[in-house]
Amino acid sequence: MTSSAALSRATLRTLQRASGDLAAASVAEMEARLPWFRRMPADQRAGVLLLIQNGVAGFVSWLHDPQQAIRLTAEAFRSAPKDISRWVSLRQTVELVRIALELFEQQLPQLAENEAERALLSEGVLRYGREIAFSAATSYAAAAEARGAWDARLEALVVDGIVRGDAEESLLSRATALGWDPAAEATVLVGNPPSDDPPAVVFEVRSRAARISRPVLLSVQGSRLVVVLSGETERGESLVRISDAFGPGPVVAGPTVTSLAEAHRSASDALSGLRAVVGWPAAPRPVRSLDLLPERALAGDPEAEWQLVDRVARPLEEAGGSMLETVDAFLEVGGVLEACARKLFVHPNTVRYRLKRATELTGRNANDPRDALVLRIALSVGRLARARGLW
Numbered sequence: 001m002t003s004s005a006a007l008s009r010a011t012l013r014t015l016q017r018a019s020g021d022l023a024a025a026s027v028a029e030m031e032a033r034l035p036w037f038r039r040m041p042a043d044q045r046a047g048v049l050l051l052i053q054n055g056v057a058g059f060v061s062w063l064h065d066p067q068q069a070i071r072l073t074a075e076a077f078r079s080a081p082k083d084i085s086r087w088v089s090l091r092q093t094v095e096l097v098r099i100a101l102e103l104f105e106q107q108l109p110q111l112a113e114n115e116a117e118r119a120l121l122s123e124g125v126l127r128y129g130r131e132i133a134f135s136a137a138t139s140y141a142a143a144a145e146a147r148g149a150w151d152a153r154l155e156a157l158v159v160d161g162i163v164r165g166d167a168e169e170s171l172l173s174r175a176t177a178l179g180w181d182p183a184a185e186a187t188v189l190v191g192n193p194p195s196d197d198p199p200a201v202v203f204e205v206r207s208r209a210a211r212i213s214r215p216v217l218l219s220v221q222g223s224r225l226v227v228v229l230s231g232e233t234e235r236g237e238s239l240v241r242i243s244d245a246f247g248p249g250p251v252v253a254g255p256t257v258t259s260l261a262e263a264h265r266s267a268s269d270a271l272s273g274l275r276a277v278v279g280w281p282a283a284p285r286p287v288r289s290l291d292l293l294p295e296r297a298l299a300g301d302p303e304a305e306w307q308l309v310d311r312v313a314r315p316l317e318e319a320g321g322s323m324l325e326t327v328d329a330f331l332e333v334g335g336v337l338e339a340c341a342r343k344l345f346v347h348p349n350t351v352r353y354r355l356k357r358a359t360e361l362t363g364r365n366a367n368d369p370r371d372a373l374v375l376r377i378a379l380s381v382g383r384l385a386r387a388r389g390l391w
Contacts, residue, residue: 007117007121011111012060015060015108022056022103023049023052023053024049026099029099030048030099030100031045036092037096052100055100055132056104059104059124097129105122109122152202155217155219158174158178158180159217159221159228161174162264163264165268172260180215180260181215182261183260184215184231184259185230185233186229186259186262187256187257187266188228188229189229189239190225190270190271191224191246192223192225192246193223193224193247201220201225207245208242208244212237216230216242224274225247227242228260233253233256234256239286243285250274250278250283250286251285251287252273252292254270254288254289255269268303269289270289272292272301273289273296276295276296276304279299293307293377294377294378309391311362312375313379314382315361316362317382319358321354323354323357325344326358327354329344330351331375331376331379335366337351337352362375362378
């Protein structure tokens with residue numbers, strides 16, 4: 001089409017009068033051919049009708065001035081309901097545009113006064129349809145970018161809420177909006193980010209999470225990266241894979257809790273472990289916060305002190321049968337079985353039996369250097385707690 005002057009004023013007036021009927025006919029055709037469109041609520045179908053009416057009006061205006069094609073098509077999509085991209089996908093929009101253009105190709109030429117005008121209208125529909133397609137793609141790309149930015153901010157709020165221990169209701173509603181299953185098990189990991197570029201950090205974490213098919217929530221908080229991993233972690237493979245997304249330095253994983261509502265406990269323990277892990281230079285990566293109980297207790301974490309008492313000191317004392325005395329004596333003599341037996345005036349096999357029983361009660365083997373440290377610190381913390389009247 002070289003000039004709008006090729007169309008008579010009578011034809012342009014006819015097109016303007018027919019614009020409403022063309023839009024209504026397009027919607028009727030969509031309802032007849034698209035089952036998903038028929039199932040849409042009436043207000044959403046009305047939004048599509050408004051979009052089509054704007055498109056037809058834009059086409060008529062474009063026939064007056066073809067140079068305004070891009071501006072007019074962009075305005076048509078801007079005037080549509082702001083949330084249309086949430087209930088009509090880009091693929092569905094392409095189907096709607098195709099049906100509307102097919103109808104225009106059939107009916108518009110009939111409104112022309114002669115064969116030359118019919119050819120111009122047919123060509124105009126094709127060119128305007130191309131502009132509409134580009135405008136739709138641009139509109140959806142902008143909407144996707146805006147949603148991505150909003151989701152990133154919402155995700156950061158959720159992770160910050162977990163770290164702070166926010167109210168359960170607000171945290172769960174935000175996480176649900178991100179597609180997170182609130183009932184799934186959750187584990188918080190903390191460490192250094194792999195780079196100073198937040199988008200690169202997000203890509204690194206999400207790509208590794210995708211490889212193990214695990215949902216994650218993450219937030220870069222200054223020089224600290226916090227990741228919430230969904231699902232069980234009993235075997236530990238998923239923790240190792242996710243820890244590879246962190247930068248150099250230790251990575252601490254909190255306990256796996258039953259749901260996102262309890263994730264603040266995992267975050268609290270993980271952060272406590274991150275502050276104390278410097279006390280164990282040979283700590284594995286990742287290291288569980290539970291394995292850092294001695295360092296956390298020495299750093300002044302009351303939760304770690306309570307766990308040492310509850311998991312180690314109390315079971316040994318409640319077991320009776322000189323269990324606590326045997327473990328204490330074994331540690332005092334440097335782990336020498338015969339020396340411990342002589343100190344207690346018992347047979348070495350008795351010491352072996354009691355140490356085996358102590359391992360069953362606490363999960364700590366006194367013959368292992370690391371476990372021996374945990375037992376020693378736990379017994380000391382237990383005595384201090386009892387002296388303060390806390391146990």
